[in-house]
Amino acid sequence: MDVGATRGRMADYLRDHRDKVIGRWSELVVAGLRGRTSVDEVRRELGEVYSLVVRVLSDADEHAAGELRAALDELSRGRARDGFTPSETALGVFSLKEAVYELVADSAEMVPEFLAFSRMVDDLGLRTFEAYSAAREQIISDQSISMMELSTPVVRLWEGIIAVPLVGTLDSARTQLVMEKLLDTLVATGADHAVIDITGVPTVDTEVAQHLLKTVGAARLLGAECTISGIRPQVAQTIVSLGIEFGDIATKATLADALALALRQAGLKVVPA
Amino acid sequence: MDEMPIQTGDDVVRVRQQVRTAAAENGLSLVDQTKLVTAASELARNTLVHGGGGVARIEVVKSPNGRAGVKLYFTDEGPGIPDIDLALTDGWTTGTGLGLGLSGARRLVDEFALDSKPGSGTSVTAVKWSR
């Protein structure tokens, strides 16, 4: 069997029956999506994919396959964003087979052509599944970034003194965010002292310590002095046993102690009224 | 893909500017732009100083999940790097020598590949993705 010729004949058939097939395909897709999209919108989307399918089958040019893949990926991503399930998206692709089958069912001579076509559509359907799950992963990662943003406040304790209360784990992604917010706040407030409070950081191991040292280093490049506060007794023991050195960075047990130190360094004193 | 010669200090500046433009146009955050351009500066300088001059190329790429990224290529026909592992350790603080900035550049980008053999030049690729 000459695959090229078979595919070519299928391409011709699809071209000749374009309107009818797209019409039926759109109906099937809209029915499958249970009215959550409009027929016109679907016809337009599918029309583009249809033309690309025809181009691929007729081996018209080498870009067609790439363009078809890209178009399907875009379609899957859009469906993923709109909350459709991957099955709904894949079924949408498979219903192209259904629409064509209804037309060729009665003519025995299109069997080899339909088989080749069917195999191609199966691959495309599977592809939409993969594209869908990749898109969902991206959405999840975007959301976790938003959550990190919300849980990293920088507060002004006093004139020239700001504090970053860290709550939760300090991984490299979080550290980047903390550094950015801390430095932007230093510039915006003109502060020269930053207190990084780690009371809410459950574990301080070598990695977390590196992240803290990096953050302090960055703040120092902007002329700010840093104090790390919130060192709990167990944390202190872990730090020492791991051999972590904070060098010349001041560390304090509580945020209050760190504030007192910062005020002293700023030449200020708190006296009774 | 833009291809740029690296034969002078001015070329290095030009490479930085082009990388900056590509990074900004493809959605990289300000910090990520800065990191990528800094990495490009290191790699371009390496190509010039240790590679005897070469070329740089900038390509816009797309990840499987649709994120845009900027890919940089630096190639030279210079002497090549005899000990790649050594070159990629943090040896820049010790003054002159190969590998200056290579390890730093690697830390600043998401993907990094170095291909070099003594006598057949060096090629480095680096990719930074938008988030």
Next chain:
Amino acid sequence: MEQVPILKIGPTLFVSIQIDLQDDTVLRLQEDLADELAASGASGVIIDITAVEIVDSFIGRMLTMIGSISRLFDAETVIVGMRPAVAITLTELGLSLSGVRTALNAEKGLEILNGKT
């Protein structure tokens, strides 16, 4: 190659970098500063990098060297106005610019220089 101008105001030398730094330009700046320090007896140097978008390992090392050179002339150097993105990148590169002081702006830089009589 461009030349970065050096301004003398009282006992302090001011350098404001406004251009995209080429290696040669930085080397030239280092030489010019050494000459100026020797000739003027200035006790402080302020290098304003507010407009600098990229500081790579070469430029970073040059800045540290300028600090060392100044100290040989009994002068203190303060780098001011580093951009957050630059600071984060330098930290990632492992450069701490130890040997030079830093400040948010020229005003604070002067306070540091004046505090060190």
